[in-house]
Amino acid sequence: MKLNIRIDGHAGQGPNALAKVLGSVLAKQGYYVFISRDYGSYIRGGHNANVLTLSDSQIMSNDLEADIAIFLEKNIEIKEPRKLKDNCRIIDSAVEKNMYFAGRLVKMLGLDFRILENELKKLKNFDVNLRDAKKGYADAKTEFALRSLKNKLEFMDGGVGIAEGAIASGLDVYFAYPMTPATSVMGELAERQLENNHIVIELEGEIAAINAAIGSAITGAKAMTGSSGGGFDLMTEALSFIGQAEVPLVIYLAQRVGPGTGAATYTEQADLNLALNAGHGEFPRIVLAPGDPLECQELTSQAFYFSQKYRVPALILSDKHLAESLYTIKNKPVITKSQKCISLKRFNSYNHDESGTAADNAPAIAKSAESRIKKAEEIKKEARKFKPFKLYGKSGSKNLVLFWGSTKGAVLDACKDIDVKALQILYMEPFPEEIKSELLKAKNLLIVENNSTSQLAQLIASKTCIHINKENKILKYNGRPFLTDELRMEIEKRIR
Amino acid sequence: MPDISTNAKPTWCPGCFNFQILAGVKNALSRKISTHNAKKEDFALVSGIGCHAKIFDYINLNGVNTLHGRVLPTCLGIKVGNPNLEVIGFSGDGDAYAEGMEHLIHAARYNADIKYIVHNNQVFALTVGQPTPTTELGYKDKTNPLGVKLMPINPIKMMLNAGASFVARVFADAKQVEWVLEEALEHKGFAFIEVIQPCIIFHPDIGVKEKTYMLQENRHFKENLGDALKKAEEFDYNTINKIPLGIFYQKERETFEEKWPQLKSLIGRKASWKDIKR
Incomplete structure (x- = not known):
């Protein structure tokens, strides 16, 4: 059993909030849900599409054709190759607000209205939303009698997965500068900073963010930064500096379409070579690529583990599709615990001796290079213990x-x-x-x-x-x- | 007083004014350690890239010799990592006013409790003599054979406008550096200190020192921003006329680290994030 439900509307009409509420209701009923978001770079207007796929067995992608389409606006055109099935049920209205459609769909699928009501309580404007949802519920007929399933499922996007992983790993400090699609991690961490006692600081740019993160890391804090595309490019000098100074830092790189500004809100996996090669000189690094929010949590904890133990940069490579799509997860993540391995001493971006003092005689330079090679070999050996x-x-x-x-x-x-x-x-x-x-x-x-x-x-x-x-x-x-x-x-x- | 020297042999040119700055800084820090019951571990030094940066190798305190232009974000990160540390940054004029300008403006705005010393020799010395943003008109070198055509910036004026809570300028003389750093260490907030430093090879003193006078000996009220701005205009870094030295402006306000409850709590407990067990 599988259904694909499209939710289309303008930015500002709340198609994302609607999709997320419906996804939460379905996940609570034990259904596997996957929601992808397609939107342009604008705040109001345009055409935002959410596609929600639900199934009674594990799914993590959408199909081409939709069974149900919710249009928050009349005359919405579906962009190829996605289409509507011939018998697609279209629910549209030019007057009703987004949660009206939540009510209608909940009734149509034969779901319990109380679960929807509970989800609405988590949002702003509860009274208005509840009224709209009740109206929608009253206007619809049950066409799919979805019985509730016993699955206990978590519902989250990849960005939240990264943030969860960072918190579970003992994150202390996160510095960043806003850039789509990396910012969702910053937002999630920022919202939870007081409850978890960590700190999130937005600085004047990505260069400042990574250098400040380095500053905190050398005091012994578990530090992290993150960006996308060009923002990450700006960080690469500091990445190389970490390679020389041996500072533990976790860096989140959320890929988007490049080159240049590319397409800010669309997905691409074109920064693998960048992640592997960014920064001048030769130095060990970790580059981990999770494929779903469960792996986001697990690999983030491994990134902290390796970066602390070996004092190396650890990159987590995600992308717009993973960061912003919502998934249901059945299993609990396996979190790798890590110590805080650094104490403030003397660090140096210049080639240096054990005391941290600059040294550029031939043996000192060769010795540093050899120690980096040795470290890379040790990391490689230990990585086999995980699931590479x-x-x-x-x-x-x-x-x-x-x-x-x-x-x-x-x-x-x-x-x-x-x-x-x-x-x-x-x-x-x-x-x-x-x-x-x-x-x-x-x-x-x-x-x-x-x-x-x-x-x-x-x-x-x-x-x-x-x-x-x-x-x-x-x-x-x-x-x-x-x-x-x-x-x-x-x-x-x-x-x- | 405790010895805070390292075993490294200074590689500055013989007679370089950086020796004066080093001596002044070491005296001020040693005194702070001996008279304020401070420990060596309470300090973190950060230097950039250029001749000034070698100072990190000659003072045996913790910290980092970071990238060109990135001294201030590194200092801020250290302060956030452990707000109980006394963080002191060193930059050259290229470091502070060219590559690192965006950070300088924001550091003044943030007002973290960081002391920042700019060794301004009005030239890129370690790359052998190119002009910086504070080099005077007409200066020539191999990369600028037509001579500098752009007016230098006035960092004192800029820092005052950017909201720095402590703005000072001294000459590269050990006594002056020691005095101003001691004053800055007593100040809570971002302290901007510029040291006018001739470069004996590429930008020697062409009469700067003679034209200097001390603000504090001339009834200057350092709490008044308007007066400070007027004094800042007396030297435009191009024409040598009168060069006021001393503390142009000083007025404490809430620091960066006092604004975040997480950091305030670390200050209260005299702890760093490293001490937080999760």
Whole structure:
């Protein structure tokens, strides 16, 4: 059982709030929900689309076609390739407010109104919203009798997952400058700062943010910063400085469409090479790529663990699709605990001796380089204890689909019940070279990425000398995430 | 007084005015440690990149030699990490007024309890002699053979307008530096101290020192912003006429770290985030 519900309207009409409320109601009833958001860079007007997919089994992506469409405005046009099913039920109105539709849909799906009422209590303007919702409920007929399921599900987006992970890891200080789509983490952490006793500070720019985070980190605080695209570019000099000064810092990089300002509110996985290579000089780093909010929590805690233990920068690579899409999660995250390993002493961006004093004689420079190489080897060894990659699907299949990050939802949903095995890489650095044996076992390698040059394929080739055929690279680079059935067709075309 | 020297041998040019600044800073800090029951661990020093930055290697206190231009955000981060530390930043004029300008303006606005010393030799010395934002008109070097064509900025005026709660200028003389740093250490809030420092190789003293006079010996009321601005205008960093030195302005107001309950609580408990067990 699966339904796709579209919610379209102008920014300002509350399509996001409506989608989130409906998703929460469904998750409370034990349904798996996935909601993606498609919106432009504007505050009022334009066309915002939320697509809510619900199912009685695990799903983490949307299909092409909608079963139900809620239009907060008349004459809404659906952008290709997404469409409405021929028998799609359209609920629209030019006068009613967003929560009216929540009431209607709850009735239509046969859900308990009290759960909706409880969700509305969490929002502003409860009285008005409740009145609207009651009206909608009265105006509708039950068409799908969804019984409640026993699943206990958490409902959150990737950004909240990162924030949860940071809090569970003992975050003390977060410095940032606003930039979509990284800011949702800053917002979540800021809202919870007093209750959890950490601090979130917005500074005059990304350069200030990362350098202040470094300042706090050297006093022994667990520090973090985050940005996207160009904002992260501005941080790269400091990233290299951390490599020299050996400062533990967690950096959240939420990818969006580039190059340049690109498309601020759309998704892309084009900053893998950036995360791996940003900063001049040679120094060890950790680059982790979660694929859903559960992994966001777990990998954030691992980022803190490695950065503290080895005094290295740890990057968490997310993107707009993961950061802003809402997922239901069944399992509890496994949080890796970490100590605060640093005390204030003498740090230096210049090559230095053990006392932190600048040293540029030949042995001192060589010694620093060798200590960084040794550290990278130790990190690589310890990373194997975690899950640097994961396997899914039919274990005996000769078709292997490779992927990373936010494509996880669509890949796993698309691969259900077809003859493929899927391999997700979570540790981009240190890279799990042991996947080579899996790659060699497969007769047919496919790769799925939200970029135009297949950066994971480049990484795999450099680490394993295994190349993936051009025709087996399924790449999407129009700023939109993969859809389940669209991706399934692409995979089916290529399996043997 | 405790010895806060390191074993590192200074690599400044013989006769460099940085030796004067180093001596003044060391005297002020040693005295603070010996007379105020402060510990060496209560201090954090931050330097940027350029000749001034070597000072970090010659004072045996904790801290960081950070990037060019990023001294102030690093200082702020240290203060947020542990608001009980006495944080002192050092920059050159390139560091403070070129690469790091955005941070300087905001540091004055934030008013964190940070002492900031700018070694202003009006030249990029360690990269061998290019002009900075405070170099006078007509100055020539290999990269600017046509001579400097832009008026220098006036950092004192700028800091006063940006809301710095302590604004001072001294000459690179150990006694003056020691005096002004002691005054600044007593000030709660962002203290901006500019040290006019000739560079004996690329920008020697062309009569600056002779034209200086001390504000504090001339009935200057440092609580008055209007008076401070008037005095700041006496020297435009281009034409040498009268050069007032001393504390132009000083007026305490709520500090950055007093505004956040989380940091206020750390101050009250004399703790840092490192001490917070979760």
